[in-house]
Amino acid sequence: MFPQKPQLNRFIQPLTHLTCFSCNTENSRPFKDGDYVFKEVEEKCPKCGSTKMLITGIYIEERQLKERER
Amino acid sequence: MVFDILQIGGQQDILSTLVSLIWLLLLLSFFLYPGFSQRIQLSYILRDLERKLNKLRIIDDDVKDRTLKAFQEHSEPNIDVKNELERLVDSFIISPESMDPYGIVYKLEHIVNTWEDRFEEDVARICSKADPVKVKTLTNLVEVSRGVHFIYRYVRHYYLLGKRTQNIYLVLQMQMLMPQIMEIAEAYRQASYAFAQAQPIGDGIGALVVAKLVHGLEKKTYEIAKDTIVHELELDGRKLLILRASGPGGTVGRPGEGIVKLIESEGDRVKLIITIDAGLKLEGEESGKVVEGVGVAIGGTGVDKFKIEEIAKAKRIPLYAIVIYESITEAITPMRESIVKAADKIIEKVKQLVNEKVEKGATIIIAGIGNSVGIGVT
Numbered sequence: 001m002f003p004q005k006p007q008l009n010r011f012i013q014p015l016t017h018l019t020c021f022s023c024n025t026e027n028s029r030p031f032k033d034g035d036y037v038f039k040e041v042e043e044k045c046p047k048c049g050s051t052k053m054l055i056t057g058i059y060i061e062e063r064q065l066k067e068r069e070r
Numbered sequence: 071m072v073f074d075i076l077q078i079g080g081q082q083d084i085l086s087t088l089v090s091l092i093w094l095l096l097l098l099s100f101f102l103y104p105g106f107s108q109r110i111q112l113s114y115i116l117r118d119l120e121r122k123l124n125k126l127r128i129i130d131d132d133v134k135d136r137t138l139k140a141f142q143e144h145s146e147p148n149i150d151v152k153n154e155l156e157r158l159v160d161s162f163i164i165s166p167e168s169m170d171p172y173g174i175v176y177k178l179e180h181i182v183n184t185w186e187d188r189f190e191e192d193v194a195r196i197c198s199k200a201d202p203v204k205v206k207t208l209t210n211l212v213e214v215s216r217g218v219h220f221i222y223r224y225v226r227h228y229y230l231l232g233k234r235t236q237n238i239y240l241v242l243q244m245q246m247l248m249p250q251i252m253e254i255a256e257a258y259r260q261a262s263y264a265f266a267q268a269q270p271i272g273d274g275i276g277a278l279v280v281a282k283l284v285h286g287l288e289k290k291t292y293e294i295a296k297d298t299i300v301h302e303l304e305l306d307g308r309k310l311l312i313l314r315a316s317g318p319g320g321t322v323g324r325p326g327e328g329i330v331k332l333i334e335s336e337g338d339r340v341k342l343i344i345t346i347d348a349g350l351k352l353e354g355e356e357s358g359k360v361v362e363g364v365g366v367a368i369g370g371t372g373v374d375k376f377k378i379e380e381i382a383k384a385k386r387i388p389l390y391a392i393v394i395y396e397s398i399t400e401a402i403t404p405m406r407e408s409i410v411k412a413a414d415k416i417i418e419k420v421k422q423l424v425n426e427k428v429e430k431g432a433t434i435i436i437a438g439i440g441n442s443v444g445i446g447v448t
């Protein structure tokens with residue numbers, strides 16, 4: 001009788017929310033190493049194409065939590 | 071009665087006679103050996119504890135591995151990271167003697183500060199390639215690793231002690247605590263991911279609120295105590311001194327020392343102190359709920375709380391507190407949407423308090439308490 005290996009919960013990666021400096025559009029993507037809230041990053045805005053964005057939030061969305069429960 | 075049972079057995083085949091006999095013996099053993107049922111229960115509880123202890127060991131190893139990997143990424147190849155890390159995880163802190171409690175807060179402060187400084191120096195030495203911000207977060211990661219390892223050692227101690235002494239009351243108490251212990255261990259495991267990647271955690275909501283409050287406003291920023299910064303700005307004719315731990319490295323700073331220094335330099339102009347912190351919610355309460363009260367909202371060793379209360383009393387400054395409800399798991403794992411959403415509500419509340427409670431020209435200290443991991447300075 002071998003002890004069965006216990007299952008550990010999966011870790012949910014938070015999403016990084018970015019706001020464009022020129023058009024204020026908000027979008028999100030998976031967290032990347034080096035991200036922190038209020039960091040200015042050189043990423044392309046999906047709406048206006050400007051390359052300066054500000055990280056305005058890093059958090060786990062409600063729907064991510066619900067997805068795990070399922 | 072016994073004859074009855076045997077008679078029934080006799081009327082049927084040999085197999086059912088045997089079964090009846092086994093039943094009879096089992097029944098007799100309960101009568102002749104009063105501790106028998108307890109024995110069975112003990113072995114059942116021990117097996118249950120063993121299973122959970124096994125899971126704790128896996129969690130402990132998992133967190134240790136993650137810490138080791140994070141350390142190895144930032145250290146020179148000639149350093150024996152594994153050995154050094156083990157030394158840090160096994161290190162201890164002795165709280166001061168309380169037989170004569172006079173001045174104990176300052177003794178505790180001295181010991182805790184020494185501990186923090188030494189820990190950070192050691193991490194910086196092992197991870198010589200890491201910048202100061204990363205060193206702070208890695209120091210937090212070792213603390214998480216230490217916490218999990220302690221839980222594992224603690225449970226193992228009571229499991230082995232109970233098994234050796236066959237003490238059912240000891241293992242029973244342990245079994246009752248296990249659900250909460252397992253939840254905390256799992257929370258620590260999730261926290262190790264957050265710190266290894268420097269992601270904001272639920273406890274950081276206080277720091278996040280004040281960062282959002284001052285974002286985009288004209289201000290003067292300076293360091294007031296170790297890892298503690300102040301933003302000085304004007305709002306609606308009042309002077310705001312906004313204090314928080316300096317991010318984006320993982321640190322809680324020294325808000326007690328910071329507030330004392332601010333009041334000493336501002337004199338009697340300070341008319342209100344507002345502390346904003348995450349607080350433990352009760353089961354069934356909603357996460358991210360914002361509640362108001364009076365006093366100093368701050369956790370930790372109690373040193374900061376004591377210092378702020380002491381100076382506030384001496385100068386007769388009212389203490390207001392705003393608390394954001396979270397569970398223990400939410401406090402040490404990556405921030406959740408429900409908690410982040412509280413930030414805007416709190417900012418409105420703070421502005422309202424400032425306008426209602428303090429006259430123009432006065433100074434207000436607002437302290438955003440909590441770990442600043444992943445929250446940059448604006």
Ligand SMILES: [Zn+2]
Pocket residue numbers: 020021022023024025045046047048049050
């Ligand atoms: Zn844009």
